Amino acid sequence: MSGDVAGSGGSSSALLVRRAVPGRARTIDRASRALLLGAAGVSIVIVLLVVIFITVRAWPVVSQIGLGSFFLSTVWEPDSGIAFGGTVAHFGALTPILGSVVAVGLALLLAVPIAVAVAVVLAETDRNLGERILRPAIEVFVGIPSVVYGYVGFVVLLPILARIAPAGDNGSGYLAAGVVLAIMIIPTIATLSADALITQPAALREGSYALGATEWQTINRVVLPAARGGIISGVVLGLARAMGEALAVALVIGDVQRLPDFLHQGFQAFVQPGTTMTVTITDGVNNLAINPQGTAARYMLALVLLVVVFISISVVRLVNRRGRVVV
């Protein structure tokens, strides 16, 4: 709305400028406009550079390793090549890719119901208290660094999970990662959902109450479905954030190339060490310069994350055309 006002104001004021303003001020006005446009364009340049650099650095995966043995194999032995005194290195990244899916899936399973419940309390049942206490608290939640959440998981959660883990394991694994990621993305989902709930017109609720519905029926069958665009945006952005989080996950997942074997081990499969894309990228930080193929494989994982980000943003734009993505 205000953008349109500013836009039309711009053209009418340009008329004014041409008539009344002395030449020097007019030159400065034009130059400054170009400069500001340049500043706005910096983001475009950075995004292009990110895409180009990540793609170029990941290219050896296509030309030397082969996309098939990258995406379809679970044998990840990046440091067994010639540079490390071995013979052949393997770069099968299916384990970290599926590992990310498992960890983020668990995180969403935990986070979505909690976040939506918090959003309903904040926006529907207790709006006054919610705006005074809950929303500021959620903002504090957002501010706490994710690596600190990872650390709390490391010192508090792992000892608890170690009791149900197989003997000798310290409790790290997909469940710990899911819990830490859930805590991290609850604020994102809750805020966007609450904002979507608040903007629903009062007539919706009044109509539902007039038909004799209870408060819960009104929330569950009328207001929540009406606000689903905002809720989906929150969930998708939460998914993207969880998928991209590295160090908080690295602290609690154990960094072992292994997928949960649910069929044979049941629930215990989730309290044994595992890995994700970000964790696999992170553990190569010391060998970036000396292991070119291993580094290329990690850039390919980063490219997969980049694709996830682009898809997430497109989905959010699709369901919520006027919504903002930056929280």
Place this chain on the structure above:
Amino acid sequence: MNPRARATSTVAISAMRATAVLLLALLVWAIVYLVVNGWGELTRPGFYTKAPNIGGPGSGAGPQLFNTAYILVLSMAMTIPVGLGAGIYFAEYAGTGRITNLARRATETLATLPSIVVGLFGFSLFIDATHSHPSRLAASLSLVVINLPYAVRVSEDAIRGLPSSLREGSLALGATRWQTVVRTLLPAALPSLITGIILVAGRTFGEAAAILFTGSAGAITENSNFSLDPFQKGDTLAVDLYVFRTQAEPSAVPDARQYADGVAALLVVLVLGFNLGARFLGRSLVRRLQALPS
């Protein structure tokens, strides 16, 4: 309204309220837990001056604290001009053209980029392509990529939040758009600009993955070297919280747990301080400006 439906409604809403209360309790507990655990370190002067001592007791986080502040200042010095410029453009000049749309999309994309992707990008551009090495400068440049969209957003919001009568009055007096921005809009938006910029700066404390790849390459600074050289390696508090608990060598340090507890507590205190400070400062600036005779 049948009684069964009414009972369901009461139960469901009570459950949601309980969830919200539990979440709040968890937040308060986590903050208290972290600060209490790190209290011994927070109140020990050596913690702020000494360096992490690999292989012996008596660690401190002095260089890490210094590097954190250094990278924060350097990256914000580069982020603010660009972010403010872009924010002004989006708020005052931008229409609905194709380039504006593209710039908006790009800004949103940057805000969603994972820190570790920025870390790999920063490594390939600022270190590999330029034949350089991990440094505080490379880390600061990477943080510009991460913080820029937020700086753009708070600048745009600060200017958009102003009443349009301000803009119209200035233009009616014959000022150019630029004069209106510099002499009327920016001064009026200053309180919310300052609040927003401090909040963006506060995000820097928690950035870890990008700095791990571009600033420290997994190493821990072991000497109390407080030089201002931007080309020195720089590991920050958040990065070391990860490195100290996961890498083999630091875990052998006798007081690793104590050190990490201290670093976590310090991070929480810094983040909360910036968060509350920004809000307080913003509010008092508004009050002072409004108290001026106009």
